[in-house]
Amino acid sequence: MPLVKAGFVVLDCAEPEKLAVFYRELLEAEQTEATANRVEIRSADGTRLAFRRDMNARPPSWPRPENSVQAHLDFVVDDLDETERRIVGLGGRPMEAKDTPGLYEERRYADPAGHSFTLRRVAPTAPKQG
Incomplete structure (x- = not known):
């Protein structure tokens, strides 16, 4: 039996409920737990995020x-x-208006609380047909 049962990326923010809604909608995830100071979500692919209240978060x-x-x-x-x-x-x-060239196309964004995240599109490796 593993010692660690679940892992989360936890983002500190002033309003965890609002930030959880942003990521829940973006990832089409479900809320799995909520307390006064923490909200957790999980997407269909297993991505787990948590949002912790920190009134001094910048x-x-x-x-x-x-x-x-x-x-x-x-x-x-x-x-x-x-x-x-x-x-x-x-x-x-x-946060950046242009695509990053190369095998991985990337764009960077900030969520409503200012945390950065990146979208990546993996370019197909097979030759284009037709």
Whole structure:
């Protein structure tokens, strides 16, 4: 029997209920637990996130060095444009306007509380047909 039964990425924020709604909608996840100071969600693919109340939380300042990236999330998607529209509609904001060239196309965003996350689209490795 494993000693560790579940792992979460925990984001500190002033309003965990509101931030949980943003990620629950983005990931089409379900809320699994909620207390006065913490909300947990799990998506269908098993991604587990928790949001902890910290009344003194300040958003990371990436790319500036002061209070810069403390942690960030990466999400793999099929359609960057469609996902970006959903993020903006849920209250997130783009942090970089251009795609990163290469095998992985990436775009960076901030959630409503200012935490950074990245969308990645893995380019197909098979030759294009037709």
